Amino acid sequence: MPVTPNLEAYWMPFTGNRYFKSNPLLIETAQGMHVTTTDGKEVLDAISGLWCCNAGHCHPKIVAAIQSQATRLDYATAFQLGHPGVFELAEKLTGIAPGNLDYAFFTNSGSESVDTALKIAIAYHCARGEGQRTRLIGREKGYHGVGFGGISVGGMSPNRKMFGALLPGTDHLPHTHHLEHNAFSRGQPEWGAHLADELENIVALHDASTIAAVIVEPVAGSAGVLVPPKGYLARLREICDQNGILLIFDEVITAFGRTGRRFGADTFDVQPDLMTVAKGLTNGAVPMGAVLVDRDIYAAFMTGPEQAVEFFHGYTYSGHPLAVAAALASLAVYEDEGLYERAGQMAPVLEDAVHSLKDAPHVIDIRNMGMMAAIELEPRDGEPTLRGLEIYRRCFDAGLLVRTTGDTIALTPSLIIDENQVGQIVDIIGQVLQSIN
Numbered sequence: 001m002p003v004t005p006n007l008e009a010y011w012m013p014f015t016g017n018r019y020f021k022s023n024p025l026l027i028e029t030a031q032g033m034h035v036t037t038t039d040g041k042e043v044l045d046a047i048s049g050l051w052c053c054n055a056g057h058c059h060p061k062i063v064a065a066i067q068s069q070a071t072r073l074d075y076a077t078a079f080q081l082g083h084p085g086v087f088e089l090a091e092k093l094t095g096i097a098p099g100n101l102d103y104a105f106f107t108n109s110g111s112e113s114v115d116t117a118l119k120i121a122i123a124y125h126c127a128r129g130e131g132q133r134t135r136l137i138g139r140e141k142g143y144h145g146v147g148f149g150g151i152s153v154g155g156m157s158p159n160r161k162m163f164g165a166l167l168p169g170t171d172h173l174p175h176t177h178h179l180e181h182n183a184f185s186r187g188q189p190e191w192g193a194h195l196a197d198e199l200e201n202i203v204a205l206h207d208a209s210t211i212a213a214v215i216v217e218p219v220a221g222s223a224g225v226l227v228p229p230k231g232y233l234a235r236l237r238e239i240c241d242q243n244g245i246l247l248i249f250d251e252v253i254t255a256f257g258r259t260g261r262r263f264g265a266d267t268f269d270v271q272p273d274l275m276t277v278a279k280g281l282t283n284g285a286v287p288m289g290a291v292l293v294d295r296d297i298y299a300a301f302m303t304g305p306e307q308a309v310e311f312f313h314g315y316t317y318s319g320h321p322l323a324v325a326a327a328l329a330s331l332a333v334y335e336d337e338g339l340y341e342r343a344g345q346m347a348p349v350l351e352d353a354v355h356s357l358k359d360a361p362h363v364i365d366i367r368n369m370g371m372m373a374a375i376e377l378e379p380r381d382g383e384p385t386l387r388g389l390e391i392y393r394r395c396f397d398a399g400l401l402v403r404t405t406g407d408t409i410a411l412t413p414s415l416i417i418d419e420n421q422v423g424q425i426v427d428i429i430g431q432v433l434q435s436i437n
């Protein structure tokens, strides 16, 4: 029998600690599409860890790269010193990024990437003599991590309400989640592009001269896979351009194949000025994030004496050698194994499979984009989120790891998934939905 550690001292993130510690689930190992619990149960992972292991767990080339790096260089400060790999990674990453995102600033997480991008946006305007442009516009239901910047532009109220006044000078676009118009859309909903016009009202209210940036997830992931209506992102781009406002795409989830192409910006054919990435950057194997920056923004900072620090920002672990090794290996695996193309090919398979659950009990919406899908359920009367939690547990017992946010089941499998495994996911969810009240 496996020995269960004492669970008490660990304060678990985004977890009901007391419930979990009375009903623990512990993973010991992971390989490919599966994780294995401490008591030997194999579970199909339908969420790529947490939207991050795009090439599956413990990919041998990524493991080998990390192992080899650990024996050669464990750490190098990123301040006034470098190591070759981090420059190579910046070049590779900006080489595949769309448009003129020619510079990469490294962080250790999605949250840090978001706060870094917001700081770059404000500092960029300041560097150009427009220091009054400090407002940051997010969107209702948006998730941008847990830093003070990220929760301030974020639009999920449980993540905000305990934390005081947050950043001053933020505002929010309306969300695009309207089941009366959009329910059971396959891919991008037809209805809702006009919701981007609300940015014009926000601009009229605050005046364009006070606004630094708009930040949105191309597909809102954590709120339950909210796919942008057709034309919506292009309209945001247009209004930003008309008003000198930077557009930031938070692609922490959508980058590296998740939407069926390399980046969400490629899929939706809309170019951001800044892009945040993390998660799939290292296939989830070592924490790392990055902000990809348009060359004109970088150029605006490159003034003054050459030896002077241009941007007073950075992390002890920016460009950490182990993370760099994992990222270089991951990007190579994605390309060499054709995983971006595979995501594009498997997306219709996932779409057909999830939409087959349309008539299952409790289902009020199904939506999908690339290798992301969500099944939204009617909340139980007076007990919102409880049905979701029970489904999560029953799926796990039946050998399937899903993610539930509230009463929505999110599916974001690794891009290596095959048709049989897509079938298994939908079969198990279908059976669980039948079994639950």
Ligand code: PLP
Pocket (backbone or CB within 6 Å): 108, 109, 110, 111, 112, 114, 143, 144, 145, 146, 217, 221, 222, 250, 251, 252, 253, 278, 279
């Ligand atoms: N931004 C988006 C769009 C995310 O989905 C997430 C995490 O899920 C974050 C930022 C935060 O990333 P991290 O948890 O690595 O800080």
